Amino acid sequence: MSALAGRDTLIQASYFVTAVLFIVGLKRMSSPVTARSGIIWAGIGMLVATLVTFAYPGMSNYPLIGAAIAVGAVFAWWSGKRVAMTNMPQMIALYNGMGGGAAAAIAAVELYRGGAAGYGEATLAVIGGLIGAVSFSGSAIAFGKLQGLIKRSLRFRGQQILNLLLLAAALLHAALLAGHFNTSPHVVTGLFVFALILGISMTLPIGGADMPVVISLYNALTGLAVGLDGFVMHNAAMIVAGTVVGAAGTLLTQLMAKAMNRSLGNVLFSGFGDTGGGPAGSVTGSLKPIEAADVGVMLAFAQKVIVVPGYGMAVAQAQHKIWELCQLLIERGVTVRFAIHPVAGRMPGHMNVLLAEAGVPYDLIADLDEINAEFETADAALIIGANDVVNPVARTDKSSPIYGMPILNADRAKNVIVIKRGQGAGFSGIENALFYLDNTRMLYGDAQKAGAELIQAVKAVG
Amino acid sequence: MTGIVALYIFMLAAFTGYEVIARVPVILHTPLMSGSNFVHGIVLVGAMVALGNAHTPLEKTIGFIGVLLAAVNAMGGYVVTERMLEMFKSSRAGGPRPGAR
Numbered sequence: 001m002s003a004l005a006g007r008d009t010l011i012q013a014s015y016f017v018t019a020v021l022f023i024v025g026l027k028r029m030s031s032p033v034t035a036r037s038g039i040i041w042a043g044i045g046m047l048v049a050t051l052v053t054f055a056y057p058g059m060s061n062y063p064l065i066g067a068a069i070a071v072g073a074v075f076a077w078w079s080g081k082r083v084a085m086t087n088m089p090q091m092i093a094l095y096n097g098m099g100g101g102a103a104a105a106i107a108a109v110e111l112y113r114g115g116a117a118g119y120g121e122a123t124l125a126v127i128g129g130l131i132g133a134v135s136f137s138g139s140a141i142a143f144g145k146l147q148g149l150i151k152r153s154l155r156f157r158g159q160q161i162l163n164l165l166l167l168a169a170a171l172l173h174a175a176l177l178a179g180h181f182n183t184s185p186h187v188v189t190g191l192f193v194f195a196l197i198l199g200i201s202m203t204l205p206i207g208g209a210d211m212p213v214v215i216s217l218y219n220a221l222t223g224l225a226v227g228l229d230g231f232v233m234h235n236a237a238m239i240v241a242g243t244v245v246g247a248a249g250t251l252l253t254q255l256m257a258k259a260m261n262r263s264l265g266n267v268l269f270s271g272f273g274d275t276g277g278g279p280a281g282s283v284t285g286s287l288k289p290i291e292a293a294d295v296g297v298m299l300a301f302a303q304k305v306i307v308v309p310g311y312g313m314a315v316a317q318a319q320h321k322i323w324e325l326c327q328l329l330i331e332r333g334v335t336v337r338f339a340i341h342p343v344a345g346r347m348p349g350h351m352n353v354l355l356a357e358a359g360v361p362y363d364l365i366a367d368l369d370e371i372n373a374e375f376e377t378a379d380a381a382l383i384i385g386a387n388d389v390v391n392p393v394a395r396t397d398k399s400s401p402i403y404g405m406p407i408l409n410a411d412r413a414k415n416v417i418v419i420k421r422g423q424g425a426g427f428s429g430i431e432n433a434l435f436y437l438d439n440t441r442m443l444y445g446d447a448q449k450a451g452a453e454l455i456q457a458v459k460a461v462g
Numbered sequence: 463m464t465g466i467v468a469l470y471i472f473m474l475a476a477f478t479g480y481e482v483i484a485r486v487p488v489i490l491h492t493p494l495m496s497g498s499n500f501v502h503g504i505v506l507v508g509a510m511v512a513l514g515n516a517h518t519p520l521e522k523t524i525g526f527i528g529v530l531l532a533a534v535n536a537m538g539g540y541v542v543t544e545r546m547l548e549m550f551k552s553s554r555a556g557g558p559r560p561g562a563r
Contacts, residue, residue, distance in 0.1 A: 030486040035547045059514030072533025080541030099535035102505045105528030109512040223502045241504040247479030349491030356549035
């Protein structure tokens with residue numbers, strides 16, 4: 001008896017240590033200086049909790065547990081190591097969906113077994129299961145869309161009504177189980193079937209541009225589901241970690257939505273994201289091409305150059321070439337800054353990761369708020385694969401779908417150089433007024449090739 | 463653990479999560495989302511206990527899937543977060559490290 005009590009105390013103490021390590025780790029991850037150590041602290045916490053759970057009293061099926069962990073961990077390690085940085089958003093969605101699925105599975109086991117005895121626990125179990133299942137199937141769709149497996153956004157009349165009906169059906173089954181009115185396995189199955197369909201149906205109409213907000217939302221929902229499961233299983237580590245992520249994820253979702261100038265309701269219940277394409281009649285003037293050699297001279301003799309990278313640069317894998325170019329300029333005494341719009345890349349902060357991959361130090365990288373006043377003193381703004389985030393139409397044209405979105409004031413630099421593959425419009429399909437300004441020159445070509453040409457041009461200046 | 467104590471834990475944990483993230487710069491949004499994604503991988507612990515207490519074939523099957531998914535969440539979340547954060551460095555800390563990917 002006392003040995004068992006001692007073991008229980010040890011397990012609970014280990015879970016407590018894990019919870020502390022998670023919170024400290026997350027705190028450290030919120031500053032670039034300490035971020036690396038943060039994930040390691042949290043990782044140690046996870047390892048401690050996992051190992052100590054093998055000693056949990058009254059458990060069996062150890063071979064099954066070991067096999068499941070081994071298969072899952074090996075697949076995750078293999079896929080996580082080889083995923084390209086550009087594909088990181090959908091990979092996070094995939095892993096997050098798995099967590100939601102696990103939370104749903106825990107609730108399912110408890111409900112099929114009739115384990116959640118009281119009304120309170122049964123309620124928490126059904127809500128946790130419902131949220132986890134929605135997060136699972138919704139994240140899978142988000143992954144499919146960003147990975148390009150699902151090309152089109154499915155929209156039809158009455159879609160919101162269908163979603164409401166699905167939600168109502170899931171809630172009805174949840175209420176039957178929570179109130180102990182009918183706890184037969186069929187009702188449990190019904191709850192999860194409707195929840196899974198709801199996740200799919202909710203996510204299908206959302207466009208690619210809004211997907212980061214949705215992924216972040218599902219991340220918060222998975223956290224909440226894990227926390228609720230923790231109450232059912234009397235597991236303090238799950239309660240604390242799940243709830244912390246639920247709250248942090250909710251805040252992160254709001255910050256992302258704000259950075260993209262979208263409200264959460266807007267993202268979930270309207271279908272922008274990949275439509276847009278208002279009338280382009282207000283743009284006048286002509287596109288003025290320039291040669292790489294001329295740009296090289298301009299950059300080499302500039303005092304200050306601000307680089308505005310966009311997703312086009314990442315797709316062309318040009319960040320290494322661009323950083324090489326910037327290092328040449330820095331050696332010549334040019335001040336170089338990188339200006340990052342919150343939605344440059346596929347999700348807020350994604351571009352920073354891509355630049356970091358190329359070796360750009362984070363103190364050369366500035367947010368929109370920090371850098372916007374500096375464009376007026378810059379000799380050149382170098383726009384690489386970015387479009388909508390520098391479109392001045394967002395400031396002036398009320399009819400534009402991007403009206404009101406905060407933009408980088410690249411048009412206020414003395415010279416604007418736009419590296420662009422062709423003459424097409426941006427992600428939202430809107431014509432860019434910046435390209436037609438008097439101080440703008442277009443350098444056509446693939447960002448990687450243009451970067452190499454510019455390096456040669458700057459070297460040629462001597 | 464009584465209901466009201468559980469409620470206190472929930473409330474305090476929610477505030478903690480909110481406060482920890484409140485002043486995070488945009489540059490860390492993606493890694494931090496990935497990091498918090500890793501932290502809810504703690505669901506692995508619950509899935510292990512659920513499978514450890516499963517008896518019928520149905521419970522065992524669902525429990526197995528639960529542990530498998532949770533292990534992917536935890537391991538995958540760690541690997542990608544670590545890969546992203548490893549790359550963040552300051553220009554004051556010297557040039558690129560040889561081992562950097």
